[in-house]
Amino acid sequence: MKFKKFIYALAPMAGVTDFAFRKICSDFGADMVVTEMISLKAIENNNSRTSKMLKEESKAIRVCQIFGHEVGTFENAFKNNSFENFDIIDLNCGCPAPKIVKNKDGCFMMSDMENSKKVISCLVKCANKPVSVKFRLGIFDNLNYIEFAKMCEQCGVSFLTLHARTREQGYAGTVDKEAYKKLVEAVNIPVFWSGDIKTKKDVEFAKQIGCAGVMIGRASLGNPEIFSVLKGKTPPYTKKEAIIKHLNMLKTYFKSERTLVAYFKKHLMWYVRATKNATLTKLKILEFNTLKQIENLIDEL
């Protein structure tokens, strides 16, 4: 797969990159957006909550990130066109969460090359669209990311995304910048940089070493404007408008006011981070339990 230009992508974030946030980030200039990780097992079993996560309205390149580790699940899950809203399927091989790894998903895939090879080859065959894989440096001191990446390339994967930390590092410390360079040199498919991208300087470095794009995660929390800022473009609307749009789009997505409020409070805390008296405002938000309280606060922003 060849990208015509350098890609600024919204990284996949469980519990964060809902369809509304993805749409807003694409409005602000994200060229590619990635869903939260979606369980293939749940898709196979027609789980209605998971199927809802396949809603997609953004105008960017649309990527659905899945996780799973059994060939049979991959074959079944791709039978009924569940992923028709998406341009690319990304396989999560980097999630470090104990409940995911214990189940042989996420980062565990890096420690079982034989099974991963089977699963990834099967995905490339079943997906009917380009497949990418997102992974880490490795587990403990087994930094096998180059070997893993070459295996993915051999299986027909279209591009790779590296988050250059080990499973044990989680999100702590800094990424290993040299690792991105080594990876770009080791494979002949595009490499995306995920990890600690916050400034134009960070992006420039990724470009210089030959990455095809960057994925932006934590720096986008409550801050979809980052895509306009990094690309030097005028934002299409204000943060306040972004918050209102985000909330309004989610109103039909959640079944009850209670679940919407509980979910949106998290985003609202990020949105108000840079405002005056942010600490006090966040304490107030923690106590909210109605939509009216959220809307009154947004009015005051």
Ligand SMILES: Cc1cc2nc3c(=O)[nH]c(=O)nc-3n(C[C@H](O)[C@H](O)[C@H](O)COP(=O)(O)O)c2cc1C
């Ligand atoms: C709240 C949160 C949820 C995440 N969920 C996922 C996920 O579902 N799939 C995935 O591949 N990575 C996930 N990540 C990792 C990010 O995609 C990204 O690789 C990592 O945060 C490093 O990039 P950053 O420094 O730009 O945040 C998550 C990160 C955060 C902070």
